[in-house]
Amino acid sequence: MSTPLEDERALILVVERDVHVRALERYFLEEAGYKVEFAEDGPHALARVREIGPRILISEILVPGLDGLSVCRAIKADPATSHIIVLIFSILTAEERAIEAGADGFLRKPLDDTLLVSCVEKLLQQHRTQKGE
Amino acid sequence: MERVSTGNPELDLILSGGFPRNSINIVMGVPGSGKTILVEQLAFANAGPDCRALYLTTLSEPLPKLVSYLQNYEFVDINRIGTDIIYHSLGEHSLRDGLSNEPQRLIDEIFQLITKHRPRIIIIDSFKAIADLLPDAQAWRRLSFDLAGVLGAYGTTSFWVGEYTWETGAGPTEFAIADGIIELERIQRGSRDERYLRVAKLRGSDFLDGNHAFRIAADGLHVFPRFVTPSAAPDYQPIRERLQTGIAGLDAMVQEGWLRGTTTLIQGPSGAGKSMIALHFLRQGAMDGEPTLLVNFQENPAQLRRTMDSLGWDSDHLLRPENIDHLYISPVELQIDTIVQEMFRRISERGIKRLVVDAIGDLRKSAYDPSRFDDYIYALIQHCAATNVAAMFTFETPRGYLDHPLVMTDVSYMSDNIVSLTMELGDDLHRGIRILKTRGSAHDGRRRTLRIGSQGVTVE
Numbered sequence: 001m002s003t004p005l006e007d008e009r010a011l012i013l014v015v016e017r018d019v020h021v022r023a024l025e026r027y028f029l030e031e032a033g034y035k036v037e038f039a040e041d042g043p044h045a046l047a048r049v050r051e052i053g054p055r056i057l058i059s060e061i062l063v064p065g066l067d068g069l070s071v072c073r074a075i076k077a078d079p080a081t082s083h084i085i086v087l088i089f090s091i092l093t094a095e096e097r098a099i100e101a102g103a104d105g106f107l108r109k110p111l112d113d114t115l116l117v118s119c120v121e122k123l124l125q126q127h128r129t130q131k132g133e
Numbered sequence: 134m135e136r137v138s139t140g141n142p143e144l145d146l147i148l149s150g151g152f153p154r155n156s157i158n159i160v161m162g163v164p165g166s167g168k169t170i171l172v173e174q175l176a177f178a179n180a181g182p183d184c185r186a187l188y189l190t191t192l193s194e195p196l197p198k199l200v201s202y203l204q205n206y207e208f209v210d211i212n213r214i215g216t217d218i219i220y221h222s223l224g225e226h227s228l229r230d231g232l233s234n235e236p237q238r239l240i241d242e243i244f245q246l247i248t249k250h251r252p253r254i255i256i257i258d259s260f261k262a263i264a265d266l267l268p269d270a271q272a273w274r275r276l277s278f279d280l281a282g283v284l285g286a287y288g289t290t291s292f293w294v295g296e297y298t299w300e301t302g303a304g305p306t307e308f309a310i311a312d313g314i315i316e317l318e319r320i321q322r323g324s325r326d327e328r329y330l331r332v333a334k335l336r337g338s339d340f341l342d343g344n345h346a347f348r349i350a351a352d353g354l355h356v357f358p359r360f361v362t363p364s365a366a367p368d369y370q371p372i373r374e375r376l377q378t379g380i381a382g383l384d385a386m387v388q389e390g391w392l393r394g395t396t397t398l399i400q401g402p403s404g405a406g407k408s409m410i411a412l413h414f415l416r417q418g419a420m421d422g423e424p425t426l427l428v429n430f431q432e433n434p435a436q437l438r439r440t441m442d443s444l445g446w447d448s449d450h451l452l453r454p455e456n457i458d459h460l461y462i463s464p465v466e467l468q469i470d471t472i473v474q475e476m477f478r479r480i481s482e483r484g485i486k487r488l489v490v491d492a493i494g495d496l497r498k499s500a501y502d503p504s505r506f507d508d509y510i511y512a513l514i515q516h517c518a519a520t521n522v523a524a525m526f527t528f529e530t531p532r533g534y535l536d537h538p539l540v541m542t543d544v545s546y547m548s549d550n551i552v553s554l555t556m557e558l559g560d561d562l563h564r565g566i567r568i569l570k571t572r573g574s575a576h577d578g579r580r581r582t583l584r585i586g587s588q589g590v591t592v593e
Contacts, residue, residue: 020244020279020286025249110155110288113251 010124011035011052015045015059015068016089017046021111025058028113034120042066049081056120060068060109061090061098069094069101076102085123134338135212137254137290138290140178140208141170143356147332147341152313154290156336157281158309159260161297162317167328167349169199171317172256172292174353177208179254180217188220189243189254191262199258207352214274219250223257236276237266241281247287254290260307261295273388274306281310312336318344327468330356346470358472360512376487377525378410379417382592383552386568386577390552393486395572396514396524398493401554405526405564406583407430409590410552411489412523416446419456423486426479428472430495437461444589458483470497474507477516485522493526493544507544514547547575553584566592 012034016022026036037052039045041064049057057075059068068073068088075081087105088098095106105123107116136151145151151160152175160168174187180186190196200220203209214220223242246252259265267273275351284291293307308314314333319326321477331345347356375390384390391397399407411427431442434452437459441448451457458479462472479485490496495511500506518523528544545551549572555565566583568576582593 018282018286020283023244023283024248024286109286111286112288 002033008031009035010055011037012056012058013037013039013045013048013052013054014118015039015042015057015063015071016040017063021060021109024111024113025116028111028117029120030119040064042068042069042071045071049075049084054084056085056087056123057088058089058120059089061092061094069097069103072098072101085127087119087123105111136249137175138178139471140174141356143345143358144171144354147330147345147356147358149337149341151341152290153311153335153338153500155288156312157284157291157293157310158313158315158317159297159311160292160294160317163298163319164296166317166319167347167354169258170257170349171315171354172258172294173203173206174208175292176218176254176256177210177213180213181270182217184217184253185250186218186254186256187250188218189246189255190220190222191257191259196220205351217339219252221246223263223570231261236272237279239263239276240279243280244283245285247289250546251293252289254292255284256292257292258294259296259299260293264305264307270306277307277310308334312340317347327500341539346468348471355471357474359470360473360509377417377421379413379420380410380590380592381564382581383410383590386581386592387550387571388574388576391523392574393519393523394518395549396517396526396547397550397552398526398528398548399552399554400528400530400545402530402556405554405556406566406585406590407529407554409585411491411525411527411556412440413590414523415457415487415489416451418487418523419451424455424458424483425487426458426476426483426485426487427489427491429474429491430462431490431492433461433463434459444587454483458485467510469496469506472496472499473513476513480516480520480522488517488522488524489527490524491527493528507547510544511547545570550576555580 006027007115012029014022014025014036016025016038017040022038029036037054039048043065045057045059045063057071058105059071061068068090072086075084075086086103087107088094089105089107089109091109093108098106104126105119107119135154137154138151139148160172162168176186176188190199200214204211223239224244241516264273267276293311297305311334311566313335316331316333318329320329320330328347330347332340332342341358343359345356345359345423347354374393376393377384377390377558399410401407415425415427417520438448438452441451452459460475460479476488480488497503497506500509514524519578526544526548551569553569555567557563557565564583564585567580568578584591584593
């Protein structure tokens with residue numbers, strides 16, 4: 001059973017192509033106490049999900065190979081990974097499409113550090129509540 | 134679309150509400166054109182605990198000097214410097230030690246500043262100075278692209294200030310990257326400077342195009358949005374009320390008075406009595422309890438007071454702002470945008486019911502673009518009609534000119550009423566008056582005698 005303390009150190013897989021967004025996400029999420037790994041395209045993201053088993057996946061929609069929404073659907077369709085929280089963080093105004101794809105949350109770019117960290121915290125809290133932890 | 138206010142309501146109006154949030158904007162202009170004041174005013178207007186502004190200076194101006202001069206402006210609160218607004222000299226770290234060898238150092242420094250201060254507004258002044266430190270255009274293109282990337286990744290609205298001019302070429306790299314470009318211009322006309330502001334680009338947003346006059350005051354920029362001629366006359370309900378000028382003989386020539394909301398052009402040579410008729414018109418308004426506005430360019434307040442006193446009028450009473458509000462503008466300081474904006478402001482704020490512009494020819498001289506003078510007059514006349522202001526414009530015709538034809542044809546066809554004054558110089562000076570046109574009203578078109586006596590004008 002995970003605890004809030006463990007969630008603070010939760011592993012986050014960020015699927016992002018933009019080097020500047022990646023650098024900022026890493027800085028603010030690590031500052032908030034999370035561990036951060038990266039994938040630069042959709043297929044790589046799915047492979048990393050299976051490999052490292054992140055608590056959360058944060059993905060842009062516009063990533064090469066397989067778009068972020070397809071990555072989300074694949075994760076949610078697989079019983080082995082469906083428990084992973086997916087946050088779509090995109091330049092596109094696509095909240096409805098993200099929710100339809102099974103995402104747990106949506107944030108629009110550009111990056112707002114306060115918003116990003118609070119959103120991650122909220123999603124982890126919701127997940128804990130749903131699991132009765 | 135979310136906007137960042139400029140801290141200046143008129144400039145916000147030009148920008149359809151302000152700069153789009155999270156955009157990159159260039160503020161360009163020659164030295165001394167007001168670029169730094171514009172962005173400083175914006176920074177102080179927006180900055181707060183939840184919206185920190187980061188002001189980055191480069192090698193163009195030492196930071197202590199910039200901050201020192203800044204304190205002269207009323208919008209500056211020095212207690213907020215260092216908390217809400219952070220000043221930082223990029224030159225001390227990335228630039229001075231050889232940007233050309235390691236341009237990435239600049240990106241790294243800005244990244245560190247963003248993560249440290251988390252600013253919502255970033256100003257780089259001067260941005261152009263950075264380009265001058267790089268060996269070639271290709272290196273600059275890469276650096277500015279990277280810089281746009283890091284600024285765009287974080288939710289900041291950025292301003293790149295630079296001494297750019299259009300003469301520098303088709304537009305440097307940063308012009309293509311920027312979402313918005315504001316150009317400040319300073320033009321010398323005779324002994325005075327005129328300042329204009331223009332939006333050259335504002336991606337994804339509407340804006341008011343053209344040159345907008347502005348001036349710099351202790352409280353920042355005062356911007357006067359360019360008049361846009363209404364494509365159609367405003368919808369309004371005219372009031373069929375007759376107004377008197379206080380000159381009984383003249384009022385009798387137009388069915389006992391002039392219709393409210395109409396514009397009357399009084400034309401004639403110098404000394405024919407134009408200004409006197411206009412003063413009677415205002416005085417009668419004041420006596421009837423109507424706030425009036427006199428805009429003139431030749432007769433200063435002391436001279437006006439003397440004129441009224443010589444007629445036996447109570448100038449102290451009449452020249453109270455609630456009776457005759459006097460807007461005197463020295464001919465040296467004329468700038469039509471600022472004058473017309475000020476007229477509109479006073480008409481609105483003081484509920485002006487009668488307006489005199491003495492003389493319209495002086496106003497024409499102040500037009501930056503003389504071909505657009507008619508647009509200003511049309512807008513002014515329409516505004517008066519819609520707000521039921523009775524307006525009177527005087528126009529001086531050349532000496533030797535005795536009667537029509539009209540000289541200011543464009544203004545005359547826009548005016549509802551035209552009164553022509555004449556002077557015949559024989560053994561005696563004989564002044565004449567004739568009504569050439571009244572719109573929506575009958576008039577006596579015969580020529581009458583006009584006399585100027587110790588108590589003012591009479592018409593026989």
